[in-house]
Amino acid sequence: MPGKEFLDPCVDCRDADAALTLRRRRLCKDCYIKFVSYKVFKRMEKYRLNREGPRNTRCKLLFPLSYGLSSSVLLHMLHCQLETQRSKPHAPPGFDLEVLIIEPSTMYSVPQYDAGFDLVQKLFPLCTFTRISFHDIFDLVPDIQETMSHFAGDEFKDDTSKTNTERLSAFRSSITTATSKTDVDRALVTRLIVAFAKKTDSLAIIWGDSDSRLAAKTLANVAKGRGSSVTWQVADGMSPWGLEFNYPLRDLFTAELRDYAGFFPELTDLIIPDEQLSENTLTKNLSIDELMMRYVLTQGEKYPGVMLNVTRTANKLDVSQMPSNVSHCTFCGASMMNEQHNEFCYACARSRPALSS
Structure with a gap:
């Protein structure tokens, strides 16, 4: 009996109609998900095998979740890996995933997202979740108070009698430009x-940056004088x-992650969409990071290979070649090759209130 004929067959399996085009190839839903997920699987292989850790002991990985498109999609993929990992009786020990959420309402002028926190725990039960506030930095980073005071200069006074929320808000308000x-x-x-x-003894931090965002970050960091920090x-x-x-999503574009999320309604319910910048927004009111992200998203659709080469080139940078005795910026941690006697790196110095106004 002849097989079913399709008007637009998937080029991989030939067993279903294609759902969309991925890098000039027409794929069905299942093959699309398989292709995209395998990109992440390869990047996580070292943690799945965990050959460097104690035998039969899972390594702990920290995953920051912003509820944005990229991090939400990556969490979905990683949870699928965890399900597969736990279902095999003789599989390598693999990894545990500790998900950290910095409550968005403590960073931006948005409502508290309690529904998101409840939903994410329901959707991904194999992960451990912790929600903290941005101002918890005073408790988790003991020396940050002194660092902020030095960074902001003499005109800024940290009033320790105020709440941590008020103190952090006052410091952030002292910074002038976008x-x-x-x-x-x-x-x-x-x-x-x-x-x-470090508090949770995590081996690594898994970041949810797509190739598009990494390309924008690379260009922005160079423009801001943060070239030395591109290595990490x-x-x-x-x-x-x-x-x-x-960065397991480094081989995937934002548009591809958006298509992936479209196959899973639960992700659509979870994701907080990025705020769309109006074309009428004055350039002077945008940060360099926003400008570079806008550029990458518009030009990336036309020249995806160019954007991919930006991140591939950056990934070739070898941090092991950095001298071991180099000093580091007390604010951002960047290496300071030619600024041995300074407290802040060149980029951070430019962002200080005295110089950024």
Whole structure:
């Protein structure tokens, strides 16, 4: 009996109609999911096998979840890996996933997302979840108070009689330009996540940045004078804090993750969409990070290979070639090759209130 004929067969399995085009290839839903998920599986293989850790002991990985498209899709993929990992009786020990959520309402002017926290725990029961506030940085990073005071300069006074929420808000308000505000916030968020990872004895931090976001981050970091931090803010490997940073979505574009999420209604319910920048928004009101992200998303659709080469080139940077006695910025942790006697790196110095206004 002849098989069923399809008007637009999937080029991989030939057993179903194609659902969409992936890199000029027409694929059905199942083959699309398989292709995209395998990109992440390969990047997580070292943790699944866990050959460097104690035998029969799972390594612990920290995963920061922002409820954005990329991190939500990656969590979905990683949970599928955990399900497969736990279903095999004689499989390698694999990894445990500790999911950290910095409550969005403590960072931006948005409502508290209690529904998201409840939903994510229901959807991914094999993970452990912790929700903290942005101002918890004062508790998790003991020296951050002194660092902030030095960074903001003499005009800023940290009033310890106020709540941590008020203190952090006062510090962030002292930063003037859009680029500096974004830059400072990202540095603080990284410090907070790293501190939590160390508190939980995590081996590595798994970041949910797509290739599009990594390309934008690479271009923005170079423009801001953060070229030395590309080795760990974009490339897989060891960070200045003695923790591995890994970016499993580095081979996938934002548009591909959006298509993946479209196959799973539960992800649509969870994801907080990125705020769309109006075409009428004045360039001077945008940060360098926002400008680069807008550029990558628009040009990436036309020239995806170029954007992929940006992150592939950045990933070739070898942090092991950095001298062991190099000093580090007390605010962001970046290496300071030619600034041995400075407290802050060049990029952080540019973001300080005295220089960024």
